[in-house]
Amino acid sequence: MADIVIVNPRFNTSFWGMERCMGLLGKRANLPVACLPLLAALVPKHHDVTIVDENIEDIDFARLGRADMVCVTGMTVQGTRMREILKEVRARGAFTVVGGPMATVEPEELEDLADVIFVGEADLTWPQFINEWEAGRHACRYEQHDKTDMTTLPPPRLDLLKSQRYMFGSMQISRGCPFTCEFCDIIVTFGRKPRLKSTQQVLAELDAYYREGIRIVFVVDDNLIGNKKAIKPTLREIAKWQEDHAYALTLFTEASLDLAEDDELMSLMGKAGFQSVFIGIESPDEASLRETKKLQNVRERAGTLVERVKRIQDSGIDVWCGMIVGFDNDKPAAFDVLPGFLAEARIANALIGLLHAIPTTPLFDRLKAEGRLNDAAGSENFGTNVIPLGMSPGMLRDGLTRVTENSYSADAYFQRLDALFVDGGFKFAAHRLPYWRNHRLAWAKSCFENYVMFLVLATRLVLRVEDRGLAHRYRAQLLRAFRARKFEPQLLFTYAVKTAMHYHYDAIAKSLSASAGGPVPESVRSFSRARSRDTSDRVTTVGNGALH
Structure with missing residues (x-):
């Protein structure tokens, strides 16, 4: 029997992490990375597994040094801390393993710091490695070439999480996205054919969260509705589960904007208990959307961006969004248009970041061929590695500062929030009212x-x-x-x-303003880099391989 420890490094303060307001909410972190209990579940039962999440507890390096195996996972935004942990653990003589999105897209940054590295999804290669390690004949690198059959995954080991220290729980229903956004690494890692867990698996995980006392769960899928036909039966069963449990769980997730084009799907999500949805809108400029191949957001027959957002809101689902600045089509005026768009769309929570080219993405390949990658990605560019086309780096820096200040001033934020929640007559759970009446x-x-x-x-x-x-x-x-x-x-x-959350956003905006002309805070670089994929920087953290 081996002592195996799975470590998730701390994140730097970031837009989505809500670190500034966690104390007010009585929690230490917003949510656990969903890969942690899944990786633990994939370990043969005769081994002891411990999960250490540095976002809710300090790392005891003496304890790690005594383990038979220390496994570190994380995103690029955790890269500095990942390297520090791996160096410290190896110095103590522990056997080290590393995986996750950074290992997948930048393996050369980590392979010299670990005994074994995992690239890509690891649902098959992770247990394969453990069996080979037990037999004393493991490899130094594992790369899973076949996409995981989601219906074969075991239930996550939620019992190993310190769940009460998190604001939300996190679970995954599907992987993959049918779209081709140039900046996004999802289709590279997960493919364009969405793969779903069985309805029985999903309901079992809801049961597990219910038993753990978790009442808010983020479904971390990069696009829950990537396969609309397949997700609808699952949503119907989730709705039945919610009724059987008096709507005990509040859910929120990520989806593409074409959700607004399917009334049945919006109704099913409402009945299933989805209160909010994060949508990658990216830009109010159609030319920028076409440039980045975000064509699902440019459909004249479906209505304008604002009309589609309001259609989702009218269905009783709050919309959060991601916005990116720094596309080739963007000029300095783009920073002044964005706050007005958010106000018109009544979106209070918008993650605004700079375009960043992730290795393995089509954007990275194109900009590399054009000689427009800034390898240093230093403070002048707020951490982005993209050399802008429509403005100077200084304009990009000033523009991001300006748009963040303008969007997250108290007046602007609460004007958007009140326009929907107070004056707009927004109705949460409109589709659940018949249940409550009975x-x-x-x-x-x-x-x-x-x-x-x-x-x-x-x-x-x-x-x-x-x-x-x-x-x-x-x-x-x-x-x-x-x-x-x-x-x-x-x-x-x-x-x-x-x-x-505004208290947190206000701190981010002030940190950004204070850095003008000086070193850029790591929090700014973190959310700028992570936002360049069609997800949030904290919520869809991929695990050992591409496990959420």
């Missing part, structure tokens, strides 16, 4: 719990926020929301969470 006791319990959570968080925001000007603003916003929507406690609690 289950009044369950509805009353849910209302009570959400009122309590709203009051607790509102009190913390008013009393604990150090910037007293912001604290007074938050108090005014929370009172306004309460007066307008006092009989909708789920919406009030979500409003309070979004208010707490």
Whole structure:
């Protein structure tokens, strides 16, 4: 029996990580990387497995030094810390293994620091390696060439996570995306044919989260609706599960904008308990969308970008989005257009980052051929490795600072939030109302719990926020929301969470402004690099290989 430790390095402060407001929410991190319990589940049962997530606990290097095997996984934005951990563990004589998205797209950066490296998905190669390691004949590099059959995956070892230290849980239903966005590495890693778990697997994982006491779960699929026909039966069964459990779980996920073109799909997601969806809009400029081959966002018959966003909102699903600046088509004016677009679309939460060319992507290959890759990716370019075409690096830097400040000033943020949540009459869970009408006791319990959570968080925001000007603003916003929507406690609690998130965004914007003319904060470089794929920088972290 071997002692195996799986380590996830800490992330630097990032836009999506919500580090500044985690204390207000009573948690240490937003969510666990979903690959961690899956990797543990793939280890033969006769071995002992420990999960160490540096985002919620300190690493005991003496403990790692005593392990038979230390496995490190992470994204490129965790790269510096990954290297530090691997060096320290090897210096203590431990056997080291590394995998994850960084190992997949930049293996040369890590292979000299580990005894074994994994490239790509590792659902097959990881247990294969352990069997060979036991027999004393393992290889130094493993690369899985066949795509994983998702229906063969075991249930994740959620029992090994310190779940109560996270704000959300994380689970995966599918891998792959049918689209061809030039900057995105999803189709390179996962392929263009979405692969789904069975409905039985999904329901079993919901049961597991329910038993663990987790009530909010992020479905980390890069595009949950990549195969619309296949996901609909699963959504129907999730909706039945939710009714059987009095809608105990709140879900949110990522999807493509063509969700707005399928009324049945939006209805099913609402009934299944999906409260929010993250969509890669990328740019309000059609020329930039066409340039990056984001053609699913450019469909005249489907309506404008804003019309499609509002269609999703009208179905009772809140829209978050990712925006990218620095496309070849972008000029300095692009930074001034973006805040107005977000206001018109009533999107409060928008992750704004610079275009970054990830190795293995078509964008990387094109820019390399054109001699437009900045290998240093230093502070002048805010960490991006793309040499801009329509502006100077200085303009790019100033533009990102300006658009972040303009989009996340308190006035701009709460104008967007109130336009949807207060003045817009937005209705969470519109498709679930028939259930609540027939289950009044369950509805009353849910209302009570959400009122309590709203009051607790509102009190913390008013009393604990150090910037007293912001604290007074938050108090005014929370009172306004309460007066307008006092009989909708789920919406009030979500409003309070979004208010707490502004505290984090404000810190990011101030850090960005303070860096003007000097070194760029790692938090800025982190979210800029990670946002160049059609996902968020924290939520869809890939594990040992391409496991979410």
